Amino acid sequence: MHLEHVNLVVNDMDAMLKFYRAAFPHWRIRDQGDGDWYGKPRKWLHFGDDYHYLAFNDNGEGTNRELTGHSVGLAHFAYVTNDLTAVIARLTAAGFAIAKAGAEEPFRKNVYFIDPAGFEVEFVEYLSDLPAERNLNQAKSKEVL
The missing domain is CATH 3.10.180.10 (2,3-Dihydroxybiphenyl 1,2-Dioxygenase, domain 1)
Structure with missing residues (x-):
């Protein structure tokens, strides 16, 4: 068993691609499309290799949790x-x-x-x-x- 992907809700897909392309220059956009997530439109993209990828969804609202805090989350x-x-x-x-x-x-x-x-x-x-x-x-x- 292994982890196949992590799905991240973001608000700037281009900025995310810039970061992860620098970290993983051998990765590529595997798939992408449009959809609906509980009544809200979204664009999604899978960025990775043949075995592992990150899924980005561009319909994020607000900001991520405070990393120095103690809130539940990643x-x-x-x-x-x-x-x-x-x-x-x-x-x-x-x-x-x-x-x-x-x-x-x-x-x-x-x-x-x-x-x-x-x-x-x-x-x-x-x-x-x-x-x-x-x-x-x-x-x-x-x-x-």
Whole structure:
């Protein structure tokens, strides 16, 4: 079993595509169209590869949840990369700033960006192939090792 897609309601599909095209230059628009969502018209778009995609729906209203608050909702989602430096370079070249540096960890590097719809996206590069090390966080590392 694996996650196939995440469906995000947004208010600027072009801005979302700019961000995710910089993060995933090998992805493409897989499908798109118009529809109706509970009585409100919407445009939708699937952006990804043959196995995973993000669905964008452009009929969003208001703003995303305050990420520093404690409201129920999506905190962030993460993607694994083999080259975190390249992801950072592409996103910053496209005009997106790092929102939060990742924790100092011995077996991974990570960084957080905020996409144009206000979703926090983590990018992580693992420095070990061993699950016990990859899943270890520094706060526990001293007691486990």
